[in-house]
Amino acid sequence: MSIKAKQVAGVTTLVLVIVAILSAYHLATLARLSLEETALRGEMLARAVFQRAREVQPPPGGDLRIALRDDGGVRSILESTIAYSSNVTYAAIADVNGVAIAHGFHDLEGQRISEQEPENLADLLTAGAVQQLRAVFSDRTFEVRQQMLAGEEPFGSIRIGVSMILIQNELRDATRTAGGTILGALIISSLVAVVLAQWMLRPIHVIQSGLTRLGRGELDVSLDLPGEEFRDLGSSFEAVSAQLSAVREKPLPSASTDLESVMENLEDAVALFSTTGEVIFTNPAMKALLEEHGDHPAMRTLIDQALAGRKSLGPVPIRRESVGNGANESAEHLLQSHAIEDSAGRFLGVMLVARNLGYLSHVQSTLNYSRKLAALGRLMAGVAHEVKNPLNAMTIHLELLKQKLEAQQAVHEGRLPKPVPAQGVDMHKHLHVISQEIRRLDEVMMGFLKFARPDELKLQPVQLTDLVSDVVTTVAPEADRYNIAIKVECPPSLPEINADPGMLRQAVLNLALNACQAMQNGGTLKLACRATSRKLVEVDVEDTGVGIPPEHLSKIFDLYFTTKEKGSGIGLSMVYRIVQLHDGEVEVQSTPGSGTRFRLIFPQA
Numbered sequence: 002m003s004i005k006a007k008q009v010a011g012v013t014t015l016v017l018v019i020v021a022i023l024s025a026y027h028l029a030t031l032a033r034l035s036l037e038e039t040a041l042r043g044e045m046l047a048r049a050v051f052q053r054a055r056e057v058q059p060p061p062g063g064d065l066r067i068a069l070r071d072d073g074g075v076r077s078i079l080e081s082t083i084a085y086s087s088n089v090t091y092a093a094i095a096d097v098n099g100v101a102i103a104h105g106f107h108d109l110e111g112q113r114i115s116e117q118e119p120e121n122l123a124d125l126l127t128a129g130a131v132q133q134l135r136a137v138f139s140d141r142t143f144e145v146r147q148q149m150l151a152g153e154e155p156f157g158s159i160r161i162g163v164s165m166i167l168i169q170n171e172l173r174d175a176t177r178t179a180g181g182t183i184l185g186a187l188i189i190s191s192l193v194a195v196v197l198a199q200w201m202l203r204p205i206h207v208i209q210s211g212l213t214r215l216g217r218g219e220l221d222v223s224l225d226l227p228g229e230e231f232r233d234l235g236s237s238f239e240a241v242s243a244q245l246s247a248v249r250e251k252p253l254p255s256a257s258t259d260l261e262s263v264m265e266n267l268e269d270a271v272a273l274f275s276t277t278g279e280v281i282f283t284n285p286a287m288k289a290l291l292e293e294h295g296d297h298p299a300m301r302t303l304i305d306q307a308l309a310g311r312k313s314l315g316p317v318p319i320r321r322e323s324v325g326n327g328a329n330e331s332a333e334h335l336l337q338s339h340a341i342e343d344s345a346g347r348f349l350g351v352m353l354v355a356r357n358l359g360y361l362s363h364v365q366s367t368l369n370y371s372r373k374l375a376a377l378g379r380l381m382a383g384v385a386h387e388v389k390n391p392l393n394a395m396t397i398h399l400e401l402l403k404q405k406l407e408a409q410q411a412v413h414e415g416r417l418p419k420p421v422p423a424q425g426v427d428m429h430k431h432l433h434v435i436s437q438e439i440r441r442l443d444e445v446m447m448g449f450l451k452f453a454r455p456d457e458l459k460l461q462p463v464q465l466t467d468l469v470s471d472v473v474t475t476v477a478p479e480a481d482r483y484n485i486a487i488k489v490e491c492p493p494s495l496p497e498i499n500a501d502p503g504m505l506r507q508a509v510l511n512l513a514l515n516a517c518q519a520m521q522n523g524g525t526l527k528l529a530c531r532a533t534s535r536k537l538v539e540v541d542v543e544d545t546g547v548g549i550p551p552e553h554l555s556k557i558f559d560l561y562f563t564t565k566e567k568g569s570g571i572g573l574s575m576v577y578r579i580v581q582l583h584d585g586e587v588e589v590q591s592t593p594g595s596g597t598r599f600r601l602i603f604p605q606a
């Protein structure tokens with residue numbers, strides 16, 4: 002139900018109830034007044050009869066009853082009462098038993114006035130409105146009575162029978178009028194309610210039409226809202242409308258030009274083919290590609306198959322070696338075709354997308370280069386730190402040596418007394434420290450050189466399973482020493498990788514040794530190899546040792562980083578370097594207290 006209908010129904014019902022109550026009240030009042038008037042008239046008649054009856058004197062020794070019956074005055078009053086009062090049904094003087102002594106209808110004299118005693122009209126006057134109304138519409142006869150006494154004795158009564166028909170007719174007329182009034186009130190109230198609803202709901206209509214206009218895209222829609230209460234609402238609406246306008250007014254390109262420019266600038270090559278295989282659209286990247294590869298059989302087959310099967314196909318790699326600027330360039334693309342359907346599911350054609358893998362590898366190599374630079378920075382910091390320590394120690398010892406030599410010179414020249422003999426031993430010690438530091442420096446530099454300029458890579462197909470069992474043989478005595486169980490899970494049919502076997506062996510051995518050193522109270526060393534779906538081969542070196550604290554994880558591959566008393570901190574950085582030289586990756590996962598897993602990932606040969 003709409004707000005308007007509700008409002009009309011509400012107002013109409015209210016008016017209906019009020020008019021109905023008023024009408025009922027009016028009818029009840031009318032019924033009471035009519036009854037009172039009837040009773041009054043009846044009493045007047047009864048009193049007239051009574052006055053006359055009082056004057057009737059029976060002849061001496063005669064019967065009052067007979068005298069009353071035969072009295073012409075009484076009779077004429079009784080008869081005229083019936084004749085001239087339209088709602089009087091009978092008028093009689095009855096004895097105490099209700100038998101008519103004198104009756105307006107002469108024939109009825111000597112008979113009971115009525116079989117059942119009629120109700121007294123005086124009682125009805127004191128009854129409630131509902132009872133009165135019910136009595137009026139019940140067709141019953143009521144009586145107005147006037148008691149008569151003969152001396153002190155009750156003699157009988159004057160009875161005027163009153164019919165309700167007249168009152169009934171009067172009330173019917175009044176009811177009809179009330180009905181008409183109710184109907185009129187209903188019509189008027191409905192009309193008023195409609196007008197009222199229109200007037201009260203106007204702000205809502207204004208807001209609704211404003212929203213519709215905003216929805217249609219009109220700018221700066223303002224509302225003409227009446228009254229104080231709606232002023233705030235109006236200003237909020239206008240603020241929203243202004244904001245929307247500001248957003249819309251920004252020069253936005255249309256959807257199609259937007260799409261076109263996106264296509265134009267797309268790095269991927271895109272083309273649309275109709276159901277018959279004609280080219281409908283190509284972006285610049287695709288134009289260049291079609292010039293280059295237009296006759297490539299794989300490309301043509303892909304489009305034909307997609308058109309025939311009406312489904313998406315690919316990806317299919319295509320590669321073309323071309324000679325440009327004296328250097329060999331290879332351009333590799335990944336082709337994919339997508340079936341295009343409209344909203345009703347009808348096949349419209351095929352979209353061909355070609356992704357330039359050369360571009361991707363260019364991005365990748367740039368990323369690798371920056372990663373390498375960052376690693377180099379860290380490496381140089383490590384080297385500087387390692388070189389600084391021996392140099393500091395050497396400077397201090399050289400200074401001490403210099404002082405002692407000067408003191409010896411002074412003794413020699415007689416400027417100082419003879420020195421204690423221990424001084425010669427002291428100088429020897431300084432020299433020893435200096436030579437030790439020089440050796441350490443040399444070690445640092447040798448380690449660095451080994452790291453920075455590893456022997457030239459001699460790549461060849463390597464079966465990792467064999468390499469792992471070789472490492473196990475080497476590491477077995479160390480494992481025995483710490484009571485470590487070795488578990489190997491390498492399938493014999495593992496794909497080969499292109500690698501330098503010596504270097505790779507060293508990397509896996511370094512990891513295995515670190516693992517053993519982390520399990521000095523025993524544990525399990527697990528070496529596992531597997532081929533993955535992405536054409537990679539993985540080697541896991543896993544231990545159940547002490548683990549690596551999270552704060553060390555970022556440093557373990559740094560050159561010279563070690564937590565071991567006799568460690569050099571070169572092992573893992575060599576591993577990292579070797580894996581890098583093989584285009585591989587290293588992953589490490591460690592939980593302090595429960596173990597560490599190093600994973601080397603290499604591309605398949």
Ligand SMILES: Nc1ncnc2c1ncn2[C@@H]1O[C@H](COP(=O)(O)OP(=O)(O)OP(=O)(O)O)[C@@H](O)[C@H]1O
Pocket residue numbers: 511515516519544546547548549557562563564565567568569570571572573574597
């Ligand atoms: N499996 C492992 N479990 C726990 N910590 C390890 C493990 N592998 C390496 N680490 C931590 O990484 C550090 C660096 O290891 P790295 O092999 O580079 O040097 P190192 O073992 O200390 O010395 P070395 O040059 O003799 O190998 C170690 O000192 C150790 O703290």
Ligand SMILES: [Mg+2]
Pocket residue numbers: 511514515572573
């Ligand atoms: Mg090590």
